[in-house]
Amino acid sequence: MTSPISPVRVRYAPSPTGIPHIGNIRTALFCWVLAQQTNGQFIVRIEDTDRSRYDADAEKAIFESLEWLGLTFDEGPRKGGPHAPYVQSERQQTYVDTALQLVKSGHAYFDDTTPEQLHALRERQRAAKQPPRYDGRGRHRSPEEIEESRKEGLPITIRLRVPDHGSVSFVDAVRGKITFELKELDDFVILKSDQMPTYHLAHVLDDRAMGVTHVIRGDEWISSTPRHLLIHQALGIEPPAYVHVPLILGKDKTKLSKRHGATSALEYRDQGFLVDAVFNFICLLGWSPGDDTEVMTREEIIRRFSIDRINDSPAIFDVEKLEWMNGVYIRNMDEDSLMTELLPFMEREEAEGGLPDSVARPIDRIYLKRLLPLVHERLKLLTEGTETLDCFFADNVKPEAEDLPGRNMDIPMTEQALESALKLCKSVSPFEPEHLEAEYRALAENIEMKPGQLFSPIRVAITGKAFAPPLFDTMSAIGQDRCVERLQNALMIIGSIETPRPD
């Protein structure tokens, strides 16, 4: 338990330009947890100042991700709040006004350098092995010259006048003091020629206006933090606390991208991961409670979370461990909850990973409930419900001939096992697991086979696969008639390889 801290106001400020990936969503999660812990507010703000890259689907995915993970927000789009609007494109006037004000106060200036000129400048610098950097030429443009350019329809931006000397530093909550030399910075754009602000200006203003106390964001923002500090200075305001969290990398240690497979939280949902497992797992990427506890409830995470236990170094996303954790969560679930989680996956269309379309929807809940104890502890993913249970629902099953013989069994032996099994299956009663087991064990002894040898072909015949839940529970659930049919069918299959037809 960390010492009580005053309520934080934190925000998740995604840009609707792409589906939020795990790393991005983790910062949202940290924010949310901190807000819960301190009884503060979690704010969501859409940073859509780049109109050319706006993607409505991305915006949809942002809210869907938050909703799925249960990251409820106190203020934000669609929800409102005392500082609405929470969409930057709707706050444009503030940015323009402030940029103008900064020009007036001498902290910023108009620049009419065209993109082509900028490009040429960089080319020259590159050729001369100089670092590409804006050379501050706009500082020397007179108001008349700017006005002239404006009349000609040239694009005008506003740039912040960065001091040539000195340095700026800040204390990052996870990394400590970080210092930058001002001579490394050029005069950067704060208002674009389309009258929209850059990220730098917009987020500083909004965070200020919204009373944000802690800016929690990815590592990649460290380099531009001096710019943000400079804007605060120019405005004469105090910066918030900065918390730069390490990146999450893919298996190959590079920034997470599509080629790493699933990168968005939503994809994990669709793959059959439980939200609590994903929540738990993501929290542990870059944070730990300090002891060896790994499986924690949301409440426990909220209780134990603390900024100063956030890691310095980037983490690699390891799906295998997530799968393990998901299995832990599944095993900890009661059967009713498991059924609720499983049903949507099983009732999807066959092509989407559901049970065969021939199985009537809605599927028989009473029957499914009887089946769950057999597969419960075997599941790692919700999507596996279909493959482990389809043999219980399907009318028949089509085992591969080569799967039928068990270890150290030849064809005749397999055939003998199946024949005896079939005979017994027709007559045995009651068709209950304990009774079946007793009878079949006796059978094994009679025909001088090891139980495992006898059971193996039966299992494949009944379920169509070599791996399945305990055999006699399975047979009992499937029912005597279908078992008989399937054993007969298996006998036909094994018979067909024994006497291969010419050609």
Add this chain to the structure above:
RNA sequence: GGCCCCAUCGUCCAGCGGUUAGGACGUAGCCCUUUCAAGGCUAAGACUGGAGUUCGAUUCUCCAUGGGGCUACCA
């Protein structure tokens, strides 16, 4: 190239001057067992390198190396 950040088993985390360097996933073996899981036990497996500081460095400092990020009128 410049600037900034980072560096403990393959991976995720412990460690915050003195430890047989701990746990988890994964891997291997064994046990359990009608298969597969689950469970239990065991094993292999790490302090990037070099200088300092110190009685003593995984831990503090510096350098090197490696990785990452930024270097846009993108965020």
